[in-house]
Amino acid sequence: MPDAFQIVADHLRKISAAKDRTKPITLDTEIYRDLGLHGFDLWELALWLHGKFGVEGPFYPAWYGPPENGGHLFRWLFGEKYDKYDSLTVRDLLAAIDSKKWPQQASGGGAESK
Helix, strand or coil: CCCHHHHHHHHHHHHCHHHHCCCCCCCCCECCCCCCCCCHHHHHHHHHHHHHHCCECCCCHHHCCCCCCCCHHHHHHCCCCHHHCCCCEHHHHHHHHHHCECCCCCCCCHHHHC
8 A cells, every 4th residue: 555645646746737747746845836736726635635534624725825716827927926825845735644634834824914
């Protein structure tokens, strides 16, 4: 049976642009910055983690990436950069799997508080 890291990495490759990349997914791979997952993709990832591993609790996709409205590329081109969003790494996903809950961010609100 594959370990949680391998299961998560395989799933991330399937749902992201990572399948077209040669750089491997590691513990430090950023879900939005490196893989481009945002908006509905983040919701679907959270739902998958809930169904597959039982991760519970509040999850706020807006903390980790822009909404799914198609305008995120233009906002990025004209000044909104990745640092507006809290980091969400593969390591964070594995910690959520271990604890069965989403962590509360230290910044207290991600993009909404910045």
